[in-house]
Amino acid sequence: MYKGIMAGVGLACLVMSGHAAYAEGRPAAGKLAEVQKRGALRCPAHTGSQLGFAQVDGTGNWTGFDIDMCRVFATAIFGTYEGHLDLIPISWAQRWPALQSGELDVVIKQSGWTQSRDTELGFNASRPYIIGTFQVMTHKELGAAHITDLDGGSICAPAGSTNERVIAEYAAAKGISLETVSYEKWEELLSAYFEGRCDGIIGTASTLAVSRMNAKTPDDQLILPDVVSLEAQVWYVKEGDDQWEDIANWALNALWFAEQEGITSKNVDEIRANPPSAAIATMLGTTPGVGKRLGLPDDWAYNVIKVNGNYSEIWERDLGMESAFRLERGINALWKDGGVHYPVAFD
8 A cells, every 4th residue: 555655646747837847756735736726825915004014015016024925935836926826915813714714825924923823723833934022112202211111001002913912911920001902904003103092002123113114203213122022923824734834834944045055036047057065956956856845846946036035135125225124134134144043954
């Protein structure tokens, strides 16, 4: 029976919407086969705009860090995201039922890795793709130097998000009283904060720094130094499909590996033609095998980098020095640059 199964696996052949792949090691199954048949990955956008992460530009196109992560996933499967990515605007609270029902194939939406989501809700988490430090932004005119100085005040937080929980836990631990004011849409949340309907707003440092740009006078907004919580933010997929989870993790890993090895969207063709190491040859598909293990073509990682760039390229255009927000990588840098991200081996 074992030999029969392996023979069947060895003969598997995938045909993907204009992108053929010989996948003798692992045939398409489960969610991968469903997405390939549909011809598009279903990924969340936002109800409104989450600046820097999921926003609509002046021509009506979605941009941002989370949107680019959706494009990375779609590119790994189809060789390009063009015509193969359905971005579905969804609220914070709607993301979990949408993933459970199959309306979404993955949730990439600044979602923290928690035990209940990983167990009770029936999801699997990828490696963290971004680390968020939860902090509070407040109006300088209030004179607060720390969150405890806002005792008796109010904090704006996205409805149905981790933000609500961590600020409540922080307030309880510090023995202070903070009223939580919740809104579904981030734009409504920011408007309430800037109009003075709450004394502070909680979010990750990157989100707050981006959002501060919406203020009439950004310098009048102060991000307090207290770290309320540290959150590893992940891609979520439904539990019980190892192949789908593997594709998510290895698509992410390709971004960090490429950055570490100096492989960019601009030089990937040159490097692929003459790879300087066995690991790079494997990752870029010059040496066969990196695709069949996942049920994908061997050029899947090459396509990811060629189309989207490495992690640094994505960060810089969406959040970093090439964007309006000019955010430093900080904790989200590679290990060799003092951050926490690192690639695992392509062998």
